[in-house]
Amino acid sequence: MVVEHLGKVSVAAEDCVKVIYAAREWDDVAVTASYLKARLGVGAPAVSEMVRRLSEQGLVTHERYGPVALTEEGTALALRMLRRHRLVETYLVAELGYRWDEVHDEAEQLEHVVSDRLLDRMDERLGHPTRDPHGDPIPAADGTVRRPDAVPLSTLGVGDVGFVARISDDEPELLRYFTANEISLDQRIEVLRRRSYAGSSTLLVGAGDAASELELTDVAAAALWVTRPAAQPA
Known part of the structure; x- marks a missing residue:
């Protein structure tokens, strides 16, 4: 690359x-x-x-x-480093039991020293994942990137539904907050109310009897990207 x-x-x-x-x-x-x-x-x-x-x-x-x-x-060098970083993060979570809020700093160190051979073994062991624990795409060895067709949660209107596709890992404390409130990748989220004057929204997290309401500030919501459900035929 x-x-x-x-x-x-x-x-x-x-x-x-x-x-x-x-x-x-x-x-x-x-x-x-x-x-x-x-x-x-x-x-x-x-x-x-x-x-x-x-x-x-x-x-x-x-x-x-x-x-x-x-x-x-x-760009080729950046994709190479992102592949290393995100594969290491995924391996730490999937194989070594790290939480998703713990892996960023570890990966920052390991990405520079792990050999290509070891990285390939990790990739194979993980089943060639296409996204890391936070939903960021893992570039393929040839530099190909498959980014999900996701939009910021803030673009959804009241009554709209989305499925979490990516969660920013900039703030470990925020990741822990999301974990406590069962917000994770692929989780269903429906916007119930918007309060622009208060900078917050009420969300329905999950589906069916397991669903629960959550008040989320706009600052926290900015960390969430979602995909929209496919349109159903008429």
Whole structure:
């Protein structure tokens, strides 16, 4: 996936291209120097130097005061790292009993050191999964990505139904809250009421006798992406 002439790519470079790709995977975020500074937890000079080096390696394009964008080679490297990260997360949950709110930081470390051979064995052991525990697509070894046709929960109107397809893993505490309220991948959610003045919604989580109402703030709801049920023939 990554061309041979790049040679050894630093951990910082791997993290940076992954952040750039992920910023636009689900949202239309302009990747600026300040965005990278916040996401990577480094100072402005370090970000500037990193972007300069990535540009020299042909991994990003960047015009002064403009957003940073991945080149074809940069995208290939980002997908390689996301495949590693998400397969590791999935393996930790499925095989080692980690909770979904525990795996992100572990995967951040392991993704840089796990061998391709071990990664392939993990992929085979897991049955070649196409999504990680949070619903993010796992790129195939050839870089192919199958992203679900999902929309933010906020786009649903009152009475609309969706099935959870992706849950942002940015906040472990929020993942624990979702677990406590039985919000997980593929769970049915119906919007009962919207309270724009209060910044919250009332949801019906689940179906049938097991369904329960949940009041969810707009901030929490922003972490949820859903697929709409297929239209039924008339």
